[in-house]
Amino acid sequence: MLAPQRRAAIVDEVRRRGGVRVSELASSFGVSDMTIRRDVDVLVAHGLIARVHGGVLAVETATDEPAYSVKATRQEAEKAAIARAAAELVAPGSAVGISAGTTTAALARQLTAVPGLTVVTNSVAVSDVFHRDGRPDRTVLLTGGVRTPSDALVGPAATAVVSRLNVDLLFLGVHGMSVRAGYTTPNLAEAETNRALAAMARTVVVLADHTKWDLVGIATIMPLDGANVVVTDTGLTDDARTELRSRVDEVVLAAPGNAAGNAAANAAASAAGNAAASAAQNADGPPADPTVRP
Numbered sequence: 436m437l438a439p440q441r442r443a444a445i446v447d448e449v450r451r452r453g454g455v456r457v458s459e460l461a462s463s464f465g466v467s468d469m470t471i472r473r474d475v476d477v478l479v480a481h482g483l484i485a486r487v488h489g490g491v492l493a494v495e496t497a498t499d500e501p502a503y504s505v506k507a508t509r510q511e512a513e514k515a516a517i518a519r520a521a522a523e524l525v526a527p528g529s530a531v532g533i534s535a536g537t538t539t540a541a542l543a544r545q546l547t548a549v550p551g552l553t554v555v556t557n558s559v560a561v562s563d564v565f566h567r568d569g570r571p572d573r574t575v576l577l578t579g580g581v582r583t584p585s586d587a588l589v590g591p592a593a594t595a596v597v598s599r600l601n602v603d604l605l606f607l608g609v610h611g612m613s614v615r616a617g618y619t620t621p622n623l624a625e626a627e628t629n630r631a632l633a634a635m636a637r638t639v640v641v642l643a644d645h646t647k648w649d650l651v652g653i654a655t656i657m658p659l660d661g662a663n664v665v666v667t668d669t670g671l672t673d674d675a676r677t678e679l680r681s682r683v684d685e686v687v688l689a690a691p692g693n694a695a696g697n698a699a700a701n702a703a704a705s706a707a708g709n710a711a712a713s714a715a716q717n718a719d720g721p722p723a724d725p726t727v728r729p
Contacts (some may be wrong), residue, residue, distance in 0.1 A: 436464070442474050446483050449493050453510065453646065456490040492646075513644040513668040516689035518542040521606060521642055521666045527551050529603045532632050533561050535587030535625070536608025538642045540564060555600055555635075557588040557628055576600075581624065589624040594631045605636030607662070609643050611650030614678050617659050618643075619652035626654035638663045645670035659683060 436444070441464055448463070449455050461471045475491055478484045485492045518541035525531060528551040533539050535558035543564040546552060550572055556562055557578040565575045580593030607629060609618040618641060620626045633639050633656070641662040648671060659682040666687040667679075679686045 438474065441466070442478055445471075445474055445491075446478060449484050449491055452493075454487070454490055454492040458489075460491075510644045510646055510668075512691035513646075513670065513689075514538045514541045516668055516691040517642050517644060517666050518545045520687050520689040521640060522546055522549070524604065524640060524664070525549055525552070529553070530555070530601070532556065532597070532600075532602045532605035532636055533558060534605070534607045534629055534632055535559075535561070535583075535585055536642070538644065539606055539608040542606055542642065553602075555597065555602055555632075557593050557597070557632065558586060559588065560586050578628075580628065583622050583625055585622070585625070587622070587625050587628070589622065589628040593628045597628070597631045597635050600635050602636050603638065605632055605639050607633060607639060607641050607656070609641055609647060609656065610652040611647050612641070612643055612659065612665075613649050613651050614659065616651045616655050617661065618656045619650075620654050620656060621652040623654045626652075626656050629656045633657060633661065640664040640666060642666050644668050645672070645675070648672070648675045 444464070445460060448460070457468055457471050457475065461468045464471070475484065475486060478491075479486050514537060517538055521542050522545035525546060527549055529549075530553040531546075533543060533554060533556045535556075537560075539558060540560045543554075543556075543561045546554075547565065547568040547570065550570075553574045553576075554561075554565060555576045555578070557580060559577070559582065562575055562577040565573060576596075578588050578593040578596040580588035581590040583589055607618070610620045612618050620629065639662045641664070643665065645668050647667075659679065662683055664685045664687065665679055665683050666689060669688050669690050671679075671688065676686060676688070
């Protein structure tokens with residue numbers, strides 16, 4: 436393979452996956468790390484990819500809108516962790532809104548076991564998750580509208596439906612988030628529908644993995660403080676965490692691939708806390724009212 440062909444293939448691979456390590460590219464193309472680094476130098480100079488420590492990232496413009504199938508292969512472990520953490524916010528019998536996106540679709544899969552939900556969504560993928568599950572005590576309302584490359588249903592029809600509804604929680608997927616632009620999308624019509632979704636909710640929860648930080652789409656959905664909760668992953672930088680915490684009521688950091696470990700740690704912490712409380716009660720006086728929980 437000639438160098439120009441290899442560089443074009445590198446760009447395609449990086450755009451497909453969102454980011455790739457140099458060592459993976461070298462192995463994939465059967466060349467040395469040094470050769471790949473020279474290719475990367477050329478591609479970075481032309482603004483086709485961005486260099487990070489140990490690898491490269493895709494460069495997206497404000498109007499780039501990757502297809503749903505492309506986004507579904509990016510940051511899968513982070514999205515799964517975010518979905519698990521977000522699902523803990525949902526109580527049985529709630530009315531929830533779920534916007535379009537691959538992270539919100541991952542959340543939908545986590546919610547199939549929650550009884551009595553009423554779900555409002557503008558996502559064909561989210562609706563399909565619940566439809567396939569077939570739980571009889573659940574109601575799903577799919578808005579209708581014009582379908583975007585990211586499988587969102589948007590436009591006047593979708594906006595008209597959600598503007599007449601009210602839900603307890605909205606789970607909002609976003610293209611990017613930044614201090615300057617807030618939560619953004621590359622699709623103007625989707626921004627309008629997402630604003631209507633946010634307006635119908637008592638609590639707005641944004642789901643966004645760490646790669647969304649400082650990524651800016653052409654249309655702002657709302658400023659950072661428009662969300663009550665942001666669920667992201669532990670890959671988010673300390674500076675980004677500080678910026679979010681200064682503007683959002685709660686920031687939840689999910690650890691990819693560590694659901695069992697987190698659960699065990701939480702259980703251990705709870706057990707330790709209960710043991711300490713019991714010891715304190717025995718030392719200081721009669722036991723507390725058993726109906727009162729710490």
